[in-house]
Amino acid sequence: MDSDSVLRPFTAIAGALVITVIAGWLLDLLLLRADARHGETPLWGLLRRCRLSFQVFLCALLLRGSYRQARILPEHSTAVGRTLVLVLIASAAWLLVRIATAVVDSAYARFADRTADEARVRRVRTQITLIHRVVTAVVVVVSVAAMLLTFPEMRAVGASMLASAGLIGIVAGIAAQSTLGNLFAGLQIAFGDTVRIGDTVVVDGEWGTVEEITLTFLVVRTWDERRITMPVSYFTSKPYENWSRGGAQMTGTVYWHLDHSAPLELMREQLQRILDEVPAWDGRTAGLAVTDTTPHTIQVRAVVTAKDGSDIWTVRCAVRERLLAWLVAHHPYALPRIATSPAAPPPAGPGRDPVAGL
Structure with a gap:
């Protein structure tokens, strides 16, 4: 083995690696300066994540174009060339996915900063997330197909595969009917704006927040930190409650069953004092009324x-607990009771009728 057969491959590989490192450094430096100059968009900073995939792609490209002249493993020239082609295709797909991710994240960040409407931000986030998943899936499928077509055996069977594509398509369509249904349901959710990431929903009696939406399934995080995974077709074929639809603001109710002698005016005053001490109350509405009566209770x-479903739950629990504690401490006669003997009339006082109970 002469020195040229060793020096030439080593020089080619070392040169490709040096060029790759320098090109990656220059690219990172340019993106860093662009990010400092254009602070209104995070795109340039996000594109810096593409450095490694760019270097792998460039190195594979350089070696693919020079491996014959450099005589890198000349006895295995075909295998080396095919391997470099496979690496080149895979790194190109990786680079495209990285670029698409940076563009999507940048677009969402800019929109979120400029938009005060939380509902619109969640809608755009849902749409961008699903679009990104579709683009990623297309890039992966195309790259895998391109890698398979580099093998002559796959080219030979290509004609027979295309000839039977119609039959295979029909069989696959029947076999994957539910999967395709979920796929189209995911696209319908993304662009129909029926449910979005961050929405508060009630499905199958479970209350929670939409945490993730993919092309085939949807994840709901319940109040007790459980995750419910459901097919997206559920949200296009069955009724469900979306508490965030049309705005996140919510109205809630709290019920008590009390004695007929309950001090309603004092309860209204106490309700207002309680709400003033609950930060989750947004100050829009507060009211108290008798909605039903029975022979023993009202x-x-x-x-x-x-402002949203989580806060309305907090307000309802606080009002229920504190007003009940106030009744127990100051007006126990207002609690439901079964009369087995004549009851003493309630004491006279502010908001009370002195002849009540007579």
């Missing part, structure tokens, strides 16, 4: 509001 309903 049904009292309080109406409260909050």
Whole structure:
């Protein structure tokens, strides 16, 4: 083995690696300067994540174009060339996915910064996420197909595969009917704006927040940190509650069953004092009224509001707990009871009728 057969491949590989490192450094430096100059968009900073995939692609490209002249493993020239082609295709797909991810993340970040409407931000986030998944899937499928076509055996069977494509398509369509249904349902959700990431929903009696939407399934995070995974076709074929549809603001109710002698005016005053101390209340609405009556009790309903589903739950629980504790401490006669003997009339006072109970 002469020195030229060793020096030439080593020089070619070393030169490709040096050029790759320098090109990656220059690219990172240019992107860093562009990011500092254009602070209004995070795109240039996000594109710096593409450095490694760019270097792998460039190195494979340089070696693919010079491996014959450099006589890199000349006895295995075909295998080396095919391997470099496979690496080149895979790195190109990797680079495209990285670029698409940077563009998507940058577009979403800019839109979120400029838009005050939270519902629109969640809608765009859902659409961009699904579009990104579609683009990634297309790039992966095309790259895998291109890698398979580099093998002569796959080219030979290509004609027979195309000839039977019609029959295979029919069989695959029947076999994957539910999968295709979920796929189209995911696209319908993305662009029909029926449910979005961050929406508060009630499905099958479970209350939670939409955490993730893909082309085939949807994840709902419940209040107790459980995750419910459901096919997206559920949200296009069955009814469900979306508490965030048309705006995140919500109105909630709290019910008590009390005695007929309950001090309603004092309860209204106490309700307002309680709400003033609950940060989750948004201050829009507060009211208390008797909504039903029975021979033994009355049904009292309080109406409260909050900015979203999570806060309305907090407000309802706080009002229910504190007003009940206030009744127990100051007006126990207002609690439901079964009369087995004549009851003493409630004491006279502010908001009370002195002849009540007579």
